[in-house]
Amino acid sequence: MNEGHIRPLTPEECREYLALTRIGRLAFAGPDRLELLVLNAVSDGSTVLLRTESETVLATMTTAGPVPVAFETDHLDELLQSGWSVTVHGTASIASDAQRDALRGVLPHAWAPGDRDLIIAIDVETLGGRKVRARSGP
Amino acid sequence: MNEGHIRPLTPEECREYLALTRIGRLAFAGPDRLELLVLNAVSDGSTVLLRTESETVLATMTTAGPVPVAFETDHLDELLQSGWSVTVHGTASIASDAQRDALRGVLPHAWAPGDRDLIIAIDVETLGGRKVRARSGP
Numbered sequence: 001m002n003e004g005h006i007r008p009l010t011p012e013e014c015r016e017y018l019a020l021t022r023i024g025r026l027a028f029a030g031p032d033r034l035e036l037l038v039l040n041a042v043s044d045g046s047t048v049l050l051r052t053e054s055e056t057v058l059a060t061m062t063t064a065g066p067v068p069v070a071f072e073t074d075h076l077d078e079l080l081q082s083g084w085s086v087t088v089h090g091t092a093s094i095a096s097d098a099q100r101d102a103l104r105g106v107l108p109h110a111w112a113p114g115d116r117d118l119i120i121a122i123d124v125e126t127l128g129g130r131k132v133r134a135r136s137g138p
Numbered sequence: 139m140n141e142g143h144i145r146p147l148t149p150e151e152c153r154e155y156l157a158l159t160r161i162g163r164l165a166f167a168g169p170d171r172l173e174l175l176v177l178n179a180v181s182d183g184s185t186v187l188l189r190t191e192s193e194t195v196l197a198t199m200t201t202a203g204p205v206p207v208a209f210e211t212d213h214l215d216e217l218l219q220s221g222w223s224v225t226v227h228g229t230a231s232i233a234s235d236a237q238r239d240a241l242r243g244v245l246p247h248a249w250a251p252g253d254r255d256l257i258i259a260i261d262v263e264t265l266g267g268r269k270v271r272a273r274s275g276p
Contacts, residue, residue: 025210027165027174034172036165036208038223070174072163085176 009129014086015045015103017129018071019120021086026050028092030057041073042106048088048122049095049103051110058092059118066091073123081134095121147222147267153183155211155224155267162211164188166230168195179211180244186226187241189248194249196230197256204229209260219272226265233259249260 009017019085024041027034039050048071052058061067069092074085099121102108102137147155162179165172173195178189186209190196199205207230212223236243237259245257 022216023214025163025174027172027208028171029167033227034165034167034206034208036163036210038210038212038214038225053202068172070165070172072174072176074176076176078160087174087176089171113190 005015006130006132009056009086009131011127013131014127014129017075017084017086018043018048018124018127019045020075021048021073024048024071026058026069026071026092028058028061028067028069030061040110041071042043042103043124044103047099047102048124048125049099049107050092050120050122051107052118052120053068054118058120062092062094066093068092069122082132084129084131086127086129088122088124090122090125092120092122095119141209142261144268147224147269149265151269152224152265153269155213155222156181156186156226156262156265157183158213159186159211159224162186164196164207164209165228166196166205166207167201168199178248179209180241181262182241184212184262185237185240186228187237188230188243188258188260189245190256190258192256196200200230200232200258201217204231206230220270222267222269224265224267226260226262228260228263230258230260233257 021041021043026039027036029030041048041050071088074083098117159179159181165174166178179186179188209226212221214221238257
């Protein structure tokens with residue numbers, strides 16, 4: 001019988017997993033309530049780039065100034081009940097040309113049609129994560 | 139060529155998808171920063187039950203009183219670039235006996251070993267979601 005395990009990821013592991021992200025969830029305090037959005041994303045481990053439409057709350061807020069955010073990405077296998085997750089805390093702003101250039105070629109691709117032409121960059125300040133494997137039978 | 143689509147889910151569809159959840163992400167304003175956690179969860183469409191350890195920030199805050207939260211769950215297929223997501227806003231509290239009883243038999247199962255014996259209930263106040271299918275080639 002495998003007892004299962006849960007262990008924190010090292011910062012280096014967090015950056016490696018973060019660099020695999022293609023989609024994640026962004027949380028921030030909006031004007032009326034806590035916002036929690038699913039967004040396309042890419043990362044090099046120290047910056048996360050997100051694509052959003054130009055008329056969203058996120059676009060409006062980041063255009064006005066840096067926004068404290070949390071971003072989470074994971075790969076979870078419901079069948080095996082195992083996987084990893086990484087959560088980043090940082091500040092979201094309109095991406096600079098340098099930030100866009102650094103991730104050119106892997107800029108987040110929008111799954112859905114529409115005018116998603118604003119690229120937001122999160123400067124990663126802290127990150128943490130964990131790896132989990134469920135108990136399994138004999 | 140399929141142009142892809144993105145469409146909002148009706149409240150009824152949101153509740154149906156929400157009832158499929160086994161894992162989701164919970165956001166709330168912690169004492170020091172925005173918290174964004176991955177947690178096992180179940181729902182009947184109007185309440186979401188989460189399992190947490192008794193010594194977490196979430197446990198401490200909900201023991202002290204109701205906590206405004208956002209909860210997100212999804213099923214996203216990275217290969218097909220399609221799927222759905224549902225986000226709930228509501229208030230998290232320690233689950234009442236009635237809330238635990240209503241979802242007995244499907245109480246969230248913790249993937250990892252450890253002492254996760256506190257059940258938190260989110261009373262769903264608003265919910266929204268969307269379904270997305272990416273552009274596909276001819």
